[in-house]
Structure formats: structure tokens, C-alpha cells
Amino acid sequence: xxxxxxxxxxxxxxPLGWLLLTGFGRDPREIATPLIGREAPxxxxxxxxxxxxxxxxxxxxPYVLNFWASWCIPACVEEHPVLADxxxxxxxxxxxxxxxxxxxxxxxxxxxxRYGDAGYPHLVDAAALAVDxxxxxxxxxxxxxxxxxxxxRKWGPLTDATMREYLAAxxxxx
Amino acid sequence: xxxxxxxVGVALLAALVAVVLLRPQPEASTAERARQVASGLRCPDCQxxxxxxxxxxxxxxxxxxxxxxxxxxATEQEIRDHFVARYGEWILLSPSTPAWWLIPFxxxxxxAGGLGWWLLRxxxxxxxxxxxxxxxxxxxxxxxxxxEALDA
Amino acid sequence: MIPxxxxxxxxxxxxxTVYAAVAFVLGARGGDQRLVGSAxxxxxxxxxxxxxxxxxxxxxxxxxxxxxxxxxRNNATTTPPFISAISLWAALxxxxxxxxxxxxxxxxxxxxxxxxxxxxxxxxxxxxxxTVNAFFFAVMTWPGNPFARTTPVATExxxxxxxxxxxxxxxxxxxxxxxxxxxxAVPFAFGVAALVTKRLDEEWLRIVRRWTLVPWTFxxxxxxxxxxxxxxxxxxxxxxxxxxxxxxxxxxxLTATAFVHSAIVAERRNGLRIWTSALVIATxxxxxxxxxxxxxxxxxxxxxxxxxxxxPWFLVAIVAALGGALTLLVWRLPELTGGGRPSxxxxxxxxxxxxxxxxxxxxxxxxxxxxxxxxxxxxxxxxISVGAPWYNTVTVPMFVALLFLMGIGPALPWGAASWRTVxxxxxxxxxxxxxxxVVAFGIGLREPGSLGILALAxxxxxxxxxxxxxxxxxxxxxRGEDPATATWRLATRNRRRYGGYTVHLGVLVMAIAIAxxxxxxxxxxVTLRPGESAEVGAYTVTHDRLVVAPLPDDARVIETAAxxxxxxPQSGTLRTALRDYPNSQAAIATPAVRTSLGExxxxxxxxxxxxxxxxxxxxFINPFVVWIxxxxxxxxxxAVFAAWPERRLRTATASEPMPVPATPSVESA
Numbered sequence: 001x002x003x004x005x006x007x008x009x010x011x012x013x014x015p016l017g018w019l020l021l022t023g024f025g026r027d028p029r030e031i032a033t034p035l036i037g038r039e040a041p042x043x044x045x046x047x048x049x050x051x052x053x054x055x056x057x058x059x060x061x062p063y064v065l066n067f068w069a070s071w072c073i074p075a076c077v078e079e080h081p082v083l084a085d086x087x088x089x090x091x092x093x094x095x096x097x098x099x100x101x102x103x104x105x106x107x108x109x110x111x112x113x114r115y116g117d118a119g120y121p122h123l124v125d126a127a128a129l130a131v132d133x134x135x136x137x138x139x140x141x142x143x144x145x146x147x148x149x150x151x152x153r154k155w156g157p158l159t160d161a162t163m164r165e166y167l168a169a170x171x172x173x174x
Numbered sequence: 175x176x177x178x179x180x181x182v183g184v185a186l187l188a189a190l191v192a193v194v195l196l197r198p199q200p201e202a203s204t205a206e207r208a209r210q211v212a213s214g215l216r217c218p219d220c221q222x223x224x225x226x227x228x229x230x231x232x233x234x235x236x237x238x239x240x241x242x243x244x245x246x247x248a249t250e251q252e253i254r255d256h257f258v259a260r261y262g263e264w265i266l267l268s269p270s271t272p273a274w275w276l277i278p279f280x281x282x283x284x285x286a287g288g289l290g291w292w293l294l295r296x297x298x299x300x301x302x303x304x305x306x307x308x309x310x311x312x313x314x315x316x317x318x319x320x321x322e323a324l325d326a
Numbered sequence: 327m328i329p330x331x332x333x334x335x336x337x338x339x340x341x342x343t344v345y346a347a348v349a350f351v352l353g354a355r356g357g358d359q360r361l362v363g364s365a366x367x368x369x370x371x372x373x374x375x376x377x378x379x380x381x382x383x384x385x386x387x388x389x390x391x392x393x394x395x396x397x398x399r400n401n402a403t404t405t406p407p408f409i410s411a412i413s414l415w416a417a418l419x420x421x422x423x424x425x426x427x428x429x430x431x432x433x434x435x436x437x438x439x440x441x442x443x444x445x446x447x448x449x450x451x452x453x454x455x456x457t458v459n460a461f462f463f464a465v466m467t468w469p470g471n472p473f474a475r476t477t478p479v480a481t482e483x484x485x486x487x488x489x490x491x492x493x494x495x496x497x498x499x500x501x502x503x504x505x506x507x508x509x510x511a512v513p514f515a516f517g518v519a520a521l522v523t524k525r526l527d528e529e530w531l532r533i534v535r536r537w538t539l540v541p542w543t544f545x546x547x548x549x550x551x552x553x554x555x556x557x558x559x560x561x562x563x564x565x566x567x568x569x570x571x572x573x574x575x576x577x578x579x580l581t582a583t584a585f586v587h588s589a590i591v592a593e594r595r596n597g598l599r600i601w602t603s604a605l606v607i608a609t610x611x612x613x614x615x616x617x618x619x620x621x622x623x624x625x626x627x628x629x630x631x632x633x634x635x636x637x638p639w640f641l642v643a644i645v646a647a648l649g650g651a652l653t654l655l656v657w658r659l660p661e662l663t664g665g666g667r668p669s670x671x672x673x674x675x676x677x678x679x680x681x682x683x684x685x686x687x688x689x690x691x692x693x694x695x696x697x698x699x700x701x702x703x704x705x706x707x708x709x710i711s712v713g714a715p716w717y718n719t720v721t722v723p724m725f726v727a728l729l730f731l732m733g734i735g736p737a738l739p740w741g742a743a744s745w746r747t748v749x750x751x752x753x754x755x756x757x758x759x760x761x762x763x764v765v766a767f768g769i770g771l772r773e774p775g776s777l778g779i780l781a782l783a784x785x786x787x788x789x790x791x792x793x794x795x796x797x798x799x800x801x802x803x804x805r806g807e808d809p810a811t812a813t814w815r816l817a818t819r820n821r822r823r824y825g826g827y828t829v830h831l832g833v834l835v836m837a838i839a840i841a842x843x844x845x846x847x848x849x850x851x852v853t854l855r856p857g858e859s860a861e862v863g864a865y866t867v868t869h870d871r872l873v874v875a876p877l878p879d880d881a882r883v884i885e886t887a888a889x890x891x892x893x894x895p896q897s898g899t900l901r902t903a904l905r906d907y908p909n910s911q912a913a914i915a916t917p918a919v920r921t922s923l924g925e926x927x928x929x930x931x932x933x934x935x936x937x938x939x940x941x942x943x944x945x946f947i948n949p950f951v952v953w954i955x956x957x958x959x960x961x962x963x964x965a966v967f968a969a970w971p972e973r974r975l976r977t978a979t980a981s982e983p984m985p986v987p988a989t990p991s992v993e994s995a
Contacts, residue, residue: 005656005659006656008652008656009649009652009653009656012648012652013645013648013649013652016644016645016648017641017644017645019697019700019701019704020615020618020622020624020641020644020700021641022700022703022704023622023624023625023700023704024622024624024637024638026624026703027623028623028624028625028626028699028700028703029626030709031261031262031264031709032262032264032703032707032708032709033261033262034258034259034260034261034262035260102230102231102232127231127232127234127235128235128239130232130235131232131235131236131239131257131260132260133260134218134260134261134262134265135218135232136218136219136232136261137218137219176749176750176753176754177749177753179753179754179757180749180752180753180756180757182757182760183753183754183756183757183758183759183760184756184760186757186760186761186763186764187756187759187760187763187781190760190763190764190767190777190781193767194767194772194774194777195774213715214715216711216713221567221569221626221627221628222567222568222569222628222711222713222714223562223567224713224714227562227563227564228562229561229930229932229933229944262708262709263708263709263710263711264709264710264711265711266710266711267711267713267714267715268711268712268713268714268715268716268719269698269710269711269712269716274698274712274716275716275719275720277694278687278690278691278694278695278720279720281687281690281691281694282683282684282687282690282691282724285683285686285687286680286683286687288683289679289680289683293676293679
């Protein structure tokens with residue numbers, strides 16, 4: 001009976017310690033998304049070049065949707081070469097689409113002029129699309145496979161390794 | 175005299191409670207209903223604000239959608255489900271599971287119950303304390319007060 | 327040169343606190359007063375070291391020494407001197423340095439003042455405080471070095487966090503808060519010392535009374551200052567959002583307040599030993615948990631830092647402090663049981679105990695709400711939010727119950743109360759409360775919660791006034807004094823009680839102000855072109871012009887300001903702006919607040935159009951907000967009054983201890 005009270009100590013300390021420990025390594029701002037494995041939202045928007053692009057145009061092709069902004073420094077600057085490189089190498093097998101997040105076309109074009117334009121289209125005035133994808137802030141990148149199912153999401157800036165990994169998830173290797 | 179005053183006071187309060195609780199609630203306008211729904215949704219790029227209180231573009235877009243849906247006749251639950259399908263449970267400013275709302279009250283009741291049990295147990299269970307000095311209660315209080323005066 | 331001095335000072339501080347901890351323990355066990363004396367001097371030395379370190383950092387900031395990483399990250403050549411100086415606590419590493427300064431300050435103060443008394447307790451108090459401070463110096467030596475260098479040395483720094491520069495309160499809020507946090511280690515140290523030395527009667531509670539009340543005052547003022555700053559700066563029109571950083575400050579405040587109340591009962595009856603010990607332990611551990619939550623990056627907050635190596639260190643400290651203190655508690659459990667049993671009747675005593683249960687209930691609720699997202703994420707991977715509506719729904723009923731207790735508690739006798747006494751004391755206050763509530767309902771306050779709190783607050787105020795008047799009248803009659811003198815003399819001879827009344831009065835004022843400001847507040851968002859007006863509540867707001875210009879004292883910041891005229895209960899002009907800081911993504915709002923005793927006119931600039939000069943303004947009319955801050959000040963004054971030393975009776979100090987008779991022959995009072 002007397003030894004039981006000593007058990008109080010680990011009973012209180014260990015769960016608290018474990019709980020606080022689990023927080024490490026996870027970014028609390030990254031929220032779990034319910035879209036993985038579900039059909040990707042349909043969309044039609046104007047692009048930076050003045051054309052119109054819709055998800056229907058991309059049926060049968062896997063595509064990468066990257067939400068970004070010119071004011072998103074340094075994260076969007078960091079991942080820009082990763083996207084540009086992948087678009088260049090694999091642009092024929094997978095479509096790349098940028099989406100401006102709370103940004104003006106002028107600032108976006110200045111960003112692309114400074115850091116390089118990889119030549120893929122960027123959607124403008126797409127606030128509703130950001131809501132459909134549950135985006136909380138740039139950069140967020142979504143990977144949709146050829147059947148139009150969302151397979152992966154990268155929260156935060158992409159790296160070459162994560163790009164490869166998520167491209168593989170939508171059936172694009174290399 | 176005091177008795178009458180007390181009675182009047184209690185009666186007034188009771189009347190007020192009745193009026194406040196039983197008033198027919200005026201039919202909320204569309205704008206008010208939209209605001210009500212919006213105040214339960216979290217602004218995606220703020221810290222803990224609802225979309226009703228937040229000026230960001232993302233919050234405005236969500237409010238716009240909420241206004242549309244309320245005008246089209248959607249219920250609050252349908253609107254909440256619509257956004258949960260996109261953002262997950264996180265978009266709800268407060269958790270939807272009832273358990274999370276009840277637990278603090280349950281803990282409080284357990285604590286209060288524990289206190290009550292402890293107090294009542296003391297009544298029948300006054301065992302003499304082996305370590306206590308054999309000082310009567312009044313003595314102890316007087317010594318305490320004197321010590322207080324010296325040490326203040 | 328200066329940074330090296332600073333870093334060396336930190337290392338010296340570490341060495342001194344480690345030495346002090348060891349020397350205190352050895353001195354306590356061996357009864358060696360010289361060792362204890364040297365340990366005490368080492369603690370004072372650690373305070374000097376911390377002061378040197380802070381001075382070095384402030385100088386580095388003022389001279390814009392970008393070879394120091396902390397300065398490069400939090401300072402720029404354009405930063406004004408005042409902001410540079412207070413950037414000491416702007417970010418993680420500097421704030422720990424500042425913390426160490428205050429913590430070693432408290433330790434030095436308590437050890438110095440008690441140096442000739444309580445010779446059994448003090449070495450263990452010193453050992454505990456020295457260990458805690460050694461931890462902070464260790465954090466500054468390894469994972470969080472404030473004087474870490476950076477090469478190559480940049481020519482320009484990032485500049486301070488935009489929010490820091492917006493309001494002078496940033497100079498006030500962290501120091502007040504930290505004085506509270508660091509000071510609460512002292513009662514904890516006394517609790518540990520009492521447990522170790524088995525001197526568990528009410529002696530330690532009596533000593534610790536003032537050493538708890540003073541940090542409690544600072545913490546209270548710091549929390550209120552934080553709410554005020556948040557209201558004036560953040561632009562959403564509110565003052566408390568239940569953000570983790572706010573909760574982190576509230577949690578130890580709740581348990582410390584519970585402790586202050588239960589100590590009164592425990593002292594009187596030499597009981598509640600387990601409970602009071604547990605409360606001081608909980609208070610200190612909660613300051614560590616709070617610091618951990620806001621500095622480890624584990625929960626998202628307004629105040630978040632990115633995850634760094636400091637987090638794991640704090641986690642270890644929490645586990646060690648909690649585990650160690652609990653072990654001590656369980657070990658001494660046989661000694662702790664016993665003591666007087668409280669009466670189970672309705673009495674002031676049981677009201678105090680119920681007060682504690684409620685405070686702990688709120689503490690659990692707030693802790694639960696803050697940690698729940700973490701728990702859910704850890705167990706199911708789901709992300710949920712726990713926002714203000716949850717906290718308000720859960721804590722407000724508990725606060726209302728506390729308000730009720732605050733009213734009836736002092737009106738109840740320590741022994742059992744009869745219904746007749748209760749009815750007599752409460753008749754007039756209840757009637758007054760009802761009348762006020764009906765009047766408020768009449769003028770438009772419809773929110774049931776606010777009405778309830780208002781009625782309750784008036785009832786409680788009535789009971790309190792009755793208490794004071796009753797006591798003053800008795801004294802005036804007995805001594806022939808006029809009421810004012812009688813009240814003053816009574817108050818200064820019962821500082822604890824009357825200080826307590828004043829604190830409660832302050833709480834009441836705050837409760838009424840919060841109830842009215844949340845129930846009767848109105849707001850409207852309007853878009854105005856230059857010259858256009860809008861009506862908001864009783865005010866007419868006219869937009870004059872839009873001005874875009876860099877700030878006079880920091881040219882890197884571009885300010886977009888709307889100049890607005892307003893007319894109504896208050897009239898005049900105001901300037902509400904959005905400031906674009908180079909190192910911040912979003913523009914920072916600088917709301918304009920015009921305060922009067924009746925209401926605040928609060929205007930935030932949401933958006934502007936440079937071409938047309940049009941602005942979108944969010945205008946709030948917030949009634950009674952200033953009374954929240956006034957109430958906070960009353961709380962502070964009451965606590966100071968309570969803690970103020972009473973006139974000392976002259977005591978004779980004997981050169982030898984007097985022989986004490988085996989059975990005291992004291993006559994019954």
C-alpha cells in the first residue's frame with residue numbers, strides 16, 4: 001500500500017513528459033489534410049499570361065499545384081530552383097501549375113523575372129482554390145495523379161529529395 | 175425589514191432571469207446568421223482568430239463563401255462540414271467532439287466532490303495526531319497571532 | 327571584446343551557481359555556517375555576473391555589433407536606441423539572459439535578507455534557487471548562447487520584430503511578467519526546504535507570505551499589461567485570445583492565487599500541508615511549462631519561436647523539477663498528514679477550500695485546452711483547434727462561481743454560519759445587484775452572461791462595503807474616531823485583510839468592465855473616400871486623407887496612415903496606420919485608440935487604395951475597457967498594501983535561547 005503512492009510520481013511525470021516530447025520534430029502550424037486519396041477539386045482560372053486554364057485541360061496527366069507568393073521569403077525563394085529544375089526535366093510527363101496566394105500579378109512577375117521563369121503557367125485570383133485545397137499559407141505543393149486523385153502534399157518549401165518522393169507518389173519517376 | 179429587502183431582491187433577480195431566458199428570440203437576419211457561422215470558423219492564416227474577426231484575404235474569401243451559403247439556405251452544420259472537408263477539423267475554431275467540452279466540468283465536479291467527502295469524513299474521523307503538540311486550539315491561535323505580529 | 331566579457335560573465339555565473347548549490351547542501355548537512363555563508367556570497371556573485379552579461383548585451387545592441395548573432399538577428403543600424411536597449415528581451419537567447427538577471431536577483435535578495443534567521447531552512451532554500459539558476463546559466467552556455475558569434479560580420483542586421491517596435495508597452499510587459507515568474511521560484515524553494523528539513527508546520531508559510539505576494543503582484547500586473555498591449559497593438563479589438571502564450575502566464579498565476587488563499591487557512595490551523603506544498607510545486611513547474619511551451623516551438627502561438635535545441639533542455643528541467651519535488655513530497659508524506667481538520671459546515675474556511683477547488687478547476691481547464699491539440703496530434707495524427715469560444719464556455723462559469731465565493735467568503739465567520747446571519751448580510755446587496763441588473767437590461771445589455779456577472783459583482787461589492795463599514799463603525803464608536811481615520815487605522819493594522827479587500831475590489835471592477843465591454847461592444851467596417859463620413863454607434867467618423875511616408879525615426883519602415891476625424895461623446899482627430907517593416911511579410915496594424923471613462927473608440931486600418939485615397943476602416947466602440955486597466959491597477963495597489971511591512975513591535979533579542987517550560991502555562995484568551 002505504501003509503495004503504491006510512489007507510483008504517483010511516474011504516473012504524473014511520464015505522461016506529461018511524453019506529451020511534450022511528441023511535439024518535437026513536428027511543426028504545429030502544419031495541419032493534417034483530409035484531401036489525400038480524394039478526388040482533386042475542379043478549377044478554372046486565368047493565368048499570369050492572360051490565358052485561361054482549367055483542371056479539365058489536365059485530365060489524364062498528373063500535375064503539381066504549387067501555391068506561392070512573391071512576399072513569401074525565404075521559403076518560396078528556396079524552393080523555386082527545385083520546381084524550375086523539375087519542370088524543365090519532367091515537364092512533358094507531369095504538368096506544373098503555380099497558384100498565386102494573396103499576391104499581385106506585378107509583384108509575382110517581378111519575382112519570376114528575378115529568380116527565373118520556368119515557363120509553366122501561374123493562376124491568378126485563385127482565393128477560392130486556396131480554400132478548396134485548405135491552404136493555410138505559402139508555400140504548399142499538391143501532387144495529383146493522372147486519375148485526378150490527390151496523392152501527396154508538401155507543406156513548406158520543397159527540396160529535391162521531397163520532390164522526387166512526391167513525384168513518385170503520382171507515378172512520375174526521376 | 176432585512177427579510178423583506180432580501181425577498182424583493184431575489185424576486186427581482188428571478189424575474190430578470192425569467193425574462194432573459196424566456197424572451198422570444200427575434201429571427202436572426204441573414205447577415206447575423208452568417209456572422210454567427212463565421213465566428214465558429216478559424217482564420218487560416220492568423221493566430222486563433224475567427225474569420226469574422228480577421229481582415230486577411232483568406233478570411234474574407236471564407237466569409238464570402240459563408241455569406242453565399244447562408245443566402246442559399248444552408249444550415250450551420252452543412253457549412254461547417256463544407257469547410258471541414260477542405261481543411262480538416264482544424265478549421266473549426268473550437269473542437270466539435272462534445273467530450274472535450276465536458277471533461278473540465280467533470281474534473282471540477284470530481285474535485286468538488288472530493289472536497290466534500292474529505293470535509294464530511296473529518297467529522298467522524300477525528301483521530302488524534304501523534305506529532306501534534308498538546309496545545310488547545312485557542313492557545314494555538316493566540317500564539318499564531320502573536321508570532322504574526324512579531325514577524326510581520 | 328564586449329561580447330567576450332558577456333560570455334565570460336555567463337560562464338562565471340554558471341560556475342558560481344553550481345558551487346553555491348553544492349556548498350549549500352554540504353553546509354546544511356554538516357551545519358557549517360561558513361560554507362553556507364560562502365554559498366550565499368556565490369549567489370550574490372552570480373547576480374553580478376548576470377548583470378554584467380545583460381550590460382554587455384545591451385551595449386552590443388546599442389552599438390549595433392553585428393558580430394553577435396543575436397544582435398544581427400534583432401537589431402539594425404536604423405533601430406532607435408530605446409528599442410535597441412529593450413531588445414535585450416526581444417528574442418529567445420536575450421530573454422533567458424534577462425531571466426537569469428531577475429532570478430539571481432530574487433535569490434540574492436531572499437538569501438541576504440534572511441541571512442541571520444531560519445538557519446535550518448535557508449541553506450536548502452539557497453540550494454534550490456542556486457540549482458534553478460544554474461540551469462538557466464547552463465542553457466546560456468550550451469544550447470542558447472546569447473553571445474554566439476557570426477562570421478562574416480554583416481553590415482546590416484535584420485532589425486527587431488515588427489511587433490516590438492509598435493508600442494512602448496514592450497518595455498513594461500516582459501519585465502513585469504519575468505519578475506513574477508522568477509520570483510515564484512522563491513516560495514517553491516521554501517516549500518522544498520520545508521519538505522527536506524521536515525519543518526512542515528506553518529512556519530514556512532508565514533515566512534513565504536510576502537515572498538509570494540510580491541512576485542504575484544508583478545505577475546498580475548504583467549498579465550494585465552500584456553492584455554493592454556495586445557489590445558492597443560494587435561488590432562482585432564480584443565484583449566484576451568486564450569493564445570498559448572497568454573495561457574502560459576495565466577496558469578502559474580492561478581495556482582499562485584490558490585496558494586495565497588489556502589495559505590491563510592493552513593497558517594491558521596496548521597493543516598493542509600500536502601495541499602500547500604503541492605501548490606507551490608505546481609506554480610513553479612507551471613512557470614517552466616509555460617516557458618517551454620512558448621520557446622520550444624511545440625505549440626503554435628502569436629509568440630512562437632522555431633524549434634531549437636533549447637526545447638529538450640526545458641523538457642528535462644520540467645521532468646526533473648516535477649519528478650524531484652514529487653519524490654520529496656511522497657517521501658515526506660507521513661510527516662505531512664495530520665494537522666487540524668477543517669469544519670465541514672458552511673464557513674469561511676470551507677469557502678476558502680472551495681475557492682481552491684475552483685482555481686484548480688480553471689487551471690486544469692486552461693492546461694487541458696492548451697495541450698489538447700498536442701495530445702490529439704500525438705495519438706491520432708488529427709489537427710484540431712481549441713479557440714476562444716471553448717475557453718470562454720468552460721472557464722466563465724468557474725470564474726463566476728469564484729466571484730460568488732469572493733463575495734460570500736469574507737462575510738462568513740470562520741466557524742459555522744447560520745442562515746439568519748447570511749440573510750442579514752446579503753439582503754441589501756442582493757437587492758442592489760438586482761436593481762442594477764434590471765437597469766442595465768433596460769439600457770440595452772441583453773447578454774445573459776454579462777448581466778449575471780454584473781449583478782453578481784454588485785452583490786459582492788455590497789457585501790464587501792458592508793464588511794468595511796461594519797468594522798470601521800465598531801472601531802469609531804469604541805475609540806471616538808471619525809469614520810475616515812477609523813477605516814484607515816483599521817486597514818493599516820490589518821493589512822492583509824484590507825489589502826485583500828482592495829484586491830477583490832479591483833477584481834470586481836475588472837469583472838464588471840469585462841462583462842460590459844464584451845456585452846455592449848459594437849463594431850462596423852466602413853470604406854471611405856477622402857471626405858466621406860460614416861456613423862458608428864454614437865460617433866461620426868470622417869476620413870480626411872491618406873498619407874504614405876517612412877517613419878521619422880526608422881527610415882526603413884513605410885507607414886500608410888489614414889487621418890480621421892471623429893465626433894461624438896469624444897471628438898478629435900486620430901491617425902490609424904499600417905506599417906510595412908522590411909523583415910515582416912504582412913503589414914503591421916497600428917490601431918488608434920481614443921479612451922474615455924465611458925468607452926473606447928478603436929479604429930484599425932484594414933486596407934487602403936493609394937490612387938483614390940480610399941480606406942477601409944474597422945471601427946469599434948468598446949465600452950468600459952479602461953476600467954479593466956484601472957481594476958488591474960487597484961489589484962496591484964491592494965497587493966502592495968497587503969505586503970507592506972506592518973509597524974514592528976520592539977523585540978528583545980536574547981543572547982542565549984531562553985529555556986522553554988515543558989507545558990506552556992498560557993491562560994485561555
